[in-house]
Structures are given as structure tokens and as C-alpha cells.
Amino acid sequence: MNSMCLNSVIEKIFAGTWIAGPSIEDAISEAHKFNAVKINGIINYLGEEFNKIKNVDNAVEIYIAVIKEIRKKHINSDISVKPTQLGILINEKVFEDNYLKLLHFAKKYNVFIWLDMENAKYVNSTIKAYLNGLNTKNSGICIQAYLKRSIKDIKKIVARQGIIRLVKGAYVENKRISYNSWDKTTENYKRLLLYLFKNSDNFTIATHDLQIIKYAEDLNEKYNKTINFAMLKGIKNRRLMALAKKYSAYVYIPFGTAWLQYSIRRLREAGHLKLILKSLLEDQSIEKYKNGA
Numbered sequence: 001m002n003s004m005c006l007n008s009v010i011e012k013i014f015a016g017t018w019i020a021g022p023s024i025e026d027a028i029s030e031a032h033k034f035n036a037v038k039i040n041g042i043i044n045y046l047g048e049e050f051n052k053i054k055n056v057d058n059a060v061e062i063y064i065a066v067i068k069e070i071r072k073k074h075i076n077s078d079i080s081v082k083p084t085q086l087g088i089l090i091n092e093k094v095f096e097d098n099y100l101k102l103l104h105f106a107k108k109y110n111v112f113i114w115l116d117m118e119n120a121k122y123v124n125s126t127i128k129a130y131l132n133g134l135n136t137k138n139s140g141i142c143i144q145a146y147l148k149r150s151i152k153d154i155k156k157i158v159a160r161q162g163i164i165r166l167v168k169g170a171y172v173e174n175k176r177i178s179y180n181s182w183d184k185t186t187e188n189y190k191r192l193l194l195y196l197f198k199n200s201d202n203f204t205i206a207t208h209d210l211q212i213i214k215y216a217e218d219l220n221e222k223y224n225k226t227i228n229f230a231m232l233k234g235i236k237n238r239r240l241m242a243l244a245k246k247y248s249a250y251v252y253i254p255f256g257t258a259w260l261q262y263s264i265r266r267l268r269e270a271g272h273l274k275l276i277l278k279s280l281l282e283d284q285s286i287e288k289y290k291n292g293a
């Protein structure tokens with residue numbers, strides 16, 4: 001098999017499980033399927049680390065088209081954007097201007113917009129842009145539990161009534177600034193989550209870690225909040241459907257052709273071949289389980 005052919009085989013496998021497909025229509029149609037089982041979408045256009053303004057402008061246009069399609073097709077879906085798609089590599093102002101432009105556009109269409117969190121070097125500027133756009137009240141920001149600074153960031157954002165999507169963190173970071181083991185990251189995730197339960201009225205628990213999900217459900221017995229769970233498409237779809245029966249649930253739906261970097265992060269998280277094969281081969285179809293079968 002030549003490398004181009006191998007590439008397209010791998011792409012097909014990922015496209016079917018972790019990624020909706022290359023086009024906006026693929027993302028919308030995937031969100032529509034999840035909506036039928038009471039799961040809201042979070043649509044993300046694949047691609048990152050853009051250092052050419054034409055790629056940045058193109059990403060902004062694509063998100064505008066996605067927002068319009070969400071409304072036109074009556075889809076329940078947020079969008080999630082990456083600072084490095086919106087121009088942070090060119091300069092902070094380009095990023096922030098693009099983010100605020102999308103935020104105001106999304107507001108007009110009643111669409112919620114998330115800021116993904118990327119490498120630690122972008123955290124300050126990402127939070128700054130987020131706080132500068134808070135007045136529209138249709139935005140949330142991802143915070144990574146593996147970063148030691150995150151408790152401070154969460155306190156600052158929650159004090160301004162910002163909305164947090166808590167994740168473990170998907171990039172490779174320096175040991176000085178991050179918890180470098182699964183145990184410590186998980187422990188910090190729980191600590192941050194407890195803070196959110198005590199101090200925030202609206203936050204999203206974005207994880208596939210079943211012990212964290214159980215911990216959150218237990219905390220909710222005591223704090224009785226409106227909690228949201230979110231997972232990535234194709235990892236534990238059936239588990240998410242079960243959560244959607246009790247809580248509000250979201251699935252992160254990437255689409256586009258730049259699938260490689262996203263897929264490498266997912267492969268790294270799965271850790272070993274057994275889990276990768278399990279998530280790829282396990283029946284992730286949602287239609288079949290619509291009626292709880």
C-alpha cells in the first residue's frame with residue numbers, strides 16, 4: 001500500500017469515529033443525529049497553528065457559515081474555536097478581533113461559542129480575550145486541570161460570572177508548570193470541580209473518566225446544580241447517551257480535512273493499542289440506541 005493510500009484509509013477510520021467528515025454539512029448532520037438522542041453539539045473546525053492570514057480569514061468565514069447553518073437547520077449546537085485558528089500566531093490583536101467578531105455574530109444567531117485552550121503559552125491571551133468578550137453572555141472557556149495555575153484562573157473567571165468547561169488537558173507541557181502524572185491531574189481535576197460546584201452556577205464537566213463522572217454526580221446530590229457533561233465524539237458515545245437521560249449533555253464534533261494533529265492527541269490519550277482499537281471498533285453508533293435499547 002503506498003503512503004497516499006494508507007493516508008486515506010486512516011482518514012476514513014478516524015472520520016467515521018472521531019471526526020464528522022470534511023464538510024460543514026457533515027458536522028451539521030452529525031449534530032442532528034446526536035440531537036435526536038438529546039445530546040447537543042459543540043462543532044469545531046479542524047486546523048490549528050495557522051500563521052498565514054489567509055488561513056485565519058478562511059477559518060473565520062467557515063465558523064460564520066457554521067453558525068448560519070446551525071440556525072437555518074434548527075440544530076442544538078455550540079461552536080468551539082481555537083486561538084491558533086483565529087490568528088494568535090500572527091499577533092494577539094488579530095486573534096482577539098476575530099474572536100470578538102465571531103462572538104458578536106454568534107450572539108445575533110443565538111449560538112454559544114467556546115474558546116478551546118491550547119498550549120500553555122497561549123493561556124494568558126486566551127483568558128484575556130474571553131474576559132473582554134464576556135458582556136455578550138454567550139461564551140465559555142476551556143480550562144485544563146493539568147496546569148498548576150488553573151485554580152487561580154478559575155477563581156478569576158468565576159468571579160466575573162464566566163462559564164468554564166473543565167478538561168484534563170491534551171498538550172505536552174513542561175513539568176514546572178503542569179502536573180505530570182495522570183493521578184495528580186485527576187486529583188487536581190476533582191479539586192477544581194469541587195470549587196466549581198461551590199462557586200459557579202454554570203459549568204461543563206468535559207471528560208470520559210468514569211470516576212470523575214461518578215464524583216460529579218455525587219457532588220451534585222449535595223449541591224444540586226444544573227450540570228453539563230461533555231465528551232468527544234466517538235470515545236464513549238453510549239455512556240454520554242446514558243448521561244443525557246439525567247443531565248444536559250454535549251458532544252464535541254470536529255470536522256474538516258486537517259485531522260492529523262487532532263487524531264494524534266486522541267491516540268496519545270488512548271495510551272495503548274487496546275484502547276485505541278476498542279474505541280475504533282466499539283459500536284459508537286447513536287441511532288441504534290435512540291430508544292435506550
Ligand SMILES: Cc1cc2nc3c(=O)[nH]c(=O)nc-3n(C[C@H](O)[C@H](O)[C@H](O)COP(=O)(O)OP(=O)(O)OC[C@H]3O[C@@H](n4cnc5c(N)ncnc54)[C@H](O)[C@@H]3O)c2cc1C
Nearest residue numbers: 116117142167168169170207208209230231232266270279
Ligand atoms: C468536550 C471536550 C472538549 C475538550 N477541549 C479541550 C481543549 O480545549 N483543550 C485541551 O487541552 N483539551 C481538551 N479536551 C481533551 C481533554 O483535555 C483530555 O485530553 C481528554 O478528554 C482525555 O482526558 P479524560 O478526561 O477523558 O480522561 P482520561 O483519563 O484520559 O481518559 C478516561 C478514560 O477514557 C478513555 N479514553 C480517553 N481518551 C480515549 C481515546 N482517545 N480513545 C479511547 N479511549 C479513550 C479511556 O478509557 C480512559 O481510561 C477536551 C475534551 C472534551 C471531552
